[in-house]
Amino acid sequence: MTVFTALFSHYRRHPWQGTALALLMLLATALWTGIHHLTSQARDSLGQSERLVEVREQVQRVDGAALTVEDFVLLRRQGLCVMPWLEVLPEGQSRRVIGVDPLAALCFQGQADVASFDGQPLVGQPFLDIADAAALTAAEQQLFLILAAGEGPLPSAYRTAPFALSPDTGQLGDSFLLNLDALSVLVLLITGLLLRSVYLLSLSQRRDSFALLARLGVSGRRVRGHLLLELLCLAALTLIPGIWLGQALASVLEGGFTNVMEGLFDSRQLATGGNHWRVPALVMTVLLLAVAMVDWLMPMVARATPGNRLRPAAATLLVLVGLAGVWLANALWLLFVALALVLAGIGWLMPRGLSLLSGAGVRASAQPGWRWWWAEFGVLCRRLALPLVALQFSLAMVLAVQALVITFEDTFDRWLSQRLSADVYVQVPEGADSALAANWLTEHLPSADEGLWHHVQRGSGRFRHGQAWQDVDIFAVTPVGPLMTGWGLLEQTSQPWQTLASGAGVMVNEQLAYRLGLSVGEELELVLAEQALKLPVLGIYPDYGRPAGEVLIAGQILPADFEVTFESFSISPASVPIETITDALRALWAEPALTIRDNRAIQDLANRVFEQTFMLTRAMTVLTLALAAVALLLMGWVFLSTRLWYFRLLEVWGMTKAEIFRKLLLLALAVTLSAAALALPLGVGLTWVLVQHINPLAFGWSLPMAVYPVFWLELLALALLIGGCIALLMRRQLGRPAVRPSVTGSVTGEER
Amino acid sequence: MGGELANGENVKVHSAVNVSGLRKTFGQGDSAVAVLSGLGFALPAGSSLALMGRSGSGKSTLLNILCGLEQADAGTVTLFGADGRTADWPCLRRERIGVVFQEANLMPTLSLLDNVRFRAALAGQPETRCQHWLEVLDIGELGQRFPDQVSGGQRQRAALAMAFAMAPDLILADEPTGSLDRNTANEVADELFRLQAETGCSLILATHDAELAARCQQTLDLGHRSGG
Structure with a gap:
């Protein structure tokens, strides 16, 4: 029997602990591999797509x-x-x-x-x-x-x-990838927390073995070396199936992802050639080593970090600095760093907060039974701090993503309905005279009874930004009528549409306003085909899904020599049949093949694409939550097994098994519910950061901030379900003989 | 394996504990180990009984059966006139039977005083007497300390305080001084026997210590089989 086999024999005696550790490693590897696989494929696809559209x-x-x-x-x-x-x-x-x-x-x-x-x-x-x-x-x-x-x-x-009909989506694609990367980093952080907690638990379970080995003259350094070896053996067993499972997971999600990539970025296919197993294997191995080697670094870390009394202050400071960073950051990477500081501080404060709650509960309880319950609650929160923080982060992430998705779906749907308010859209063929069509439409659709229409001309202009001139997309509309006046504006002057129609002002999209810090009433200097204009900003309109800045003007102020790169007519026929209109346009332009698009079909397609995008994001966050829930479940179960003796004492003291189970259930529910309750403000904060800071920085547009209390209730119910499952697992244990804790264990104070 | 009362007393009609034909086997087939085979004895109310025997002879198993934590395979147990097969065991343990183990009798998250109060409250006894019991056991000034902040002997005194604070009719003590040094063990045993005599409760004490067993009014030797 060697030191290694003596140490490893712990898992022979407690196979479930070894299984729990291995299972968590496997699930964590699978989740991160899956996310990494999809992100890599997305990156490859976008790269391929961009190369294709670049020169073709x-x-x-x-x-x-x-x-x-x-x-x-x-x-x-x-x-x-x-x-x-x-x-x-x-x-x-x-x-x-x-x-x-x-x-x-x-x-x-x-x-x-x-x-x-x-x-x-x-x-x-x-x-x-x-x-x-x-x-x-x-x-x-x-x-x-x-x-x-x-x-x-x-x-x-x-x-x-x-070759590609869509605009250049490089910037949007980069932002999409950045968000995916941020998500995978957050998942990796949660994974690390979970692995560390399981590892610590496995160490605490073997405290007596370590003490015995120390008495037998085995050095701490040698024990740590063997523990590392043991961890690597476990990793060797779990990493390969974990990576395989992750790739299988990615292939399940791949269908939806393909549609997302195709719909959002005109990436015509998802690249599938790459075999992305090396990076996950390397990252997970490094993560596992880091999880184990933190203990070796602990003495140094302890010297570098403030003492127990100052830690809450240091954590609070971290949160405050992070919040200030989130508020002030003007680059995405700075924002993510600031967010990481906030999360680190909150993760540090959370166990302390629950400990204070437990202490207050003990002091406020007159009955010793309740004093015991509150004290046990404190011990549970302290010993399960890492998986609880992981659960809190996961719940907050799910809440934020869900709020973002619901808000986006709602806002995007309304916006798209306004943008596509006409029934059809007819593209003006190259070389065709749009004036002929405009004249025909003016003559045959003079009022809303016959139908509504407007003429769209797109091209490029320049605007003054400080001392420099920059290019900007120009979006000219003639006439400015009912198909447009229903647009929701983020900011506006009085009677903005009438003023726009008269040519006495312009509107800008949110992206441009955000970049220039423009507000309504300010004047914008424009150059359109060498003609200089200085017009007030009448309104700021939302413009989702593309990063470019845009100026909306009435077509009448467009100079005659303005180079139009794209022209179309948006038409909503009423009493005049659409076939009459399209036949007339074909005849006027002598163009047999007109591009006519049904705006309702476009809207349905767009909605489906975004549904798929968010289905993917939801799937990733829900999987992370599932991992955190399984981890807490396993950890709670394994940890409570070590407290089994004290629940057995209650039975010896005359409590029925049903009474003990109720106490246990209440404890498990309180612990998971606390994590969920603390996740709510964090989730709301994350939502705010996502819609008000990350989106403007990444995409140039923001979303309205909204909260969804019904979803909060669903998350709280989920937390209760996890707590209930822990208690049910423990119920089985209550019927088995309990092992008395060792004397050394009970006098160290670790059990309270 | 049958047990026999060392002093050969006859079974009394009003006994606190009455056991007959008790059998308990662990395992099945070839690996089956019979730890109790047709055991019978009676313990008069207010008296004490020492259970002797080597490790694995069934002392702890018998105590577990006597407080309803384990069930015998055969035989009858009568406590305070109630048939063990139909007895409300949780109620008996809560209000009438105090159990003291060799160690880990206390909730580590509660102070010594709160442990005693917890136990008394479960038994429906007034919590106002809890500090008194700690003082009786000479650890009155340690009431606010936690179990990990006191010595092993002080923890066992607190465990006795818990047992007596519930005003039990019967105390089952499983090697209550087994983890203590000789002097401390004697002090704790002194307190146990003194309070048992003062309160008039019955006591069944499992021990390896012949000296301690000799202080009981009766001794039941469960044999010398070693194992399990």
Whole structure:
């Protein structure tokens, strides 16, 4: 029998403790691996998507007809470097595959993303050979021809168009990734807390063994070395299945994630090639080592940290400094650091707060039975401090994310309804004269009875910011009418729409107002096609989902030589049928293939996309909460097992098992309920930081702050459920013979 | 294994405890260990009985059966005239039977005085007498201390204070001085026997200590089998 086997024999005697430790390691690894896997895939997909949209142009037929293989052959015969790109949605599936021709990609030398298909085997995730893609039974399929950058003039029957129709989403994508990263760091923090608590518990269970080994002459250094070895053995057993489970978890969530990526960022497929197991394995190993080695560093940490009396003051200071940082931070990373300080301070204060509550309860109770109950409550809170803090953080995170999601869904839905108030939207084809359409609409839809419409022109202008001039998106509308005047404004002057319609002012989106610190009434200096304007800001409108600043003006003040990059008509027909309108527009523009979009369908799609986004975020937070709940459950159970003797004493003193169970139930409920109650203000604070600080910094827009007390009640009920489960687990234990605590244990004072 | 009363007294009609044909076996089949085999004895009210025997001879098991924490496989137990099979054991333990173990008799989260008050309150006894019991046991000035702040002997005195504060009819003491040094053990034993005599309660004392056993009015030897 070696020292190692003697130490490890503890788990042979108490297999459930070893199982609990291993199970927690496994679940924690799985959760973090899953989140890391998804984040990495998102990062790869966004990178791939951005590279694709960066330099690509596509070829289109001038007559608007769909491209065919013959078009490809014709262009290649003329010496143009084009590559077919066949997007196929296989029947009965929700994920598109992309067929490419590796041979055709040979001419894309130096353009890494497409040239990377050169000679590489295509495994169908998501790219496959174009012949295989064409052979699939497709629910939808579309052929694109991608043109290499700098290729010569096209035959007259063809024209170029950008390959990606969406705006550049790089900044939004970065923010999305930053939020995912922040979430995974928070999950890692919670995981670390849980692992540390289980590790500490396993140490406290073996206190007598350590004392015995010390008496037998085994040095503390050697014991710690063996404990580390033991932990690494456990890690070796749990890390691999944990990583496998995490990847399985990620693949379950992948479907929703793919849609999110596709809908939000025009990332046409989720990259699946990467095998993201090395980083989780490394991170979890380092985390485990850190969990174990904190004890070695403890003497140094103890010297560096203030004494017991000063710790609450130091923790309070940490919270205050963090809060000031949250208030003042003007960069996302600073905000996250400040938030980390707040969380660290709160995590430090929480056990102290519960201890004070327990002390007050003891002092206020006249009956010794209640004094005992309050004192036991204090011991439980102290011994389960780490998993309780983890549960508190998880609950707060769930609460904040849920509040954010509900607020966003509600706000976004209202905003989208206002933005898409017209029934349809018709894109003005390139080269078409929009004035013809405007005249026709003025003539045939003169009042709301016939229908409502407005003409949208988009382009770029400049505005003065201090001494510098910066580019800004221009959004011009003619006429400013009922399709717009229902928009909700964040700030406004009196009669803003009438003034905007008269051309005597502009409105700006929230992003621009936030960046410039603009408020209504202030004047904005604009340059539109070399024409300088100085107009007051009449209102600030919300503009979710994109980071760019934008100025809304009446179309009448747009100079004639303003370069319009995009034009459309928003139309809500009433008595005039839509077919009459679209037929007229086709005839006016001599364009057989008009792009007509049903705004209701767009709204449904957008809502579905955001639903999926938040389903993913919810899934991650709920999984973290589940992990924290399981950890507390296991820890509570294992720890209460060590108190079993004292509950047995109550039985010896004449309490019935039912009475003891009620006391135990009340204790477990009080402990979990306390964590939940303390999580509520933290969760509300986190919600405030998310909607009022992180969103403006990351996206440029904020959301209204709202609280949802019904969800608070649901979380409190969840906490009660966890407490109830701990008590039920203990109920089984109460029927078994209790082990008397050792004398050494009872005289150290650790049991109170 | 049957036990026999060392002083050969006859069973009295008004006994505090009456046991007959008591059997208890742990385990099954080849690994079964019979710790009590047809045990019988009677303890008159107000008298004391020492249970002797080596470790594993069934002393603690018998005490557990006598306070209803374990059930015998066969035989009858009668306490204060109540049949053990139908007795309200929690009520008996709460109000009439005081149990003192070798150690860990106190709630570590309560002061000595609160421990005594807790026990007295459960038994329906006035809490006002609790400080008195601590003083009787010579630890009156330690009432506000916690169990980890006093010595082993002082903890056992507090355990006795708890037992007597509930005004028991019977005290079951499982090696109450087993973890104490000789002098302290003698002092605690002195207090136990003095108070037992003063309050008139019955006492069953499990011990390895022949000297201590000799101070009881009766001795029941459970045999010399070692194990379990």
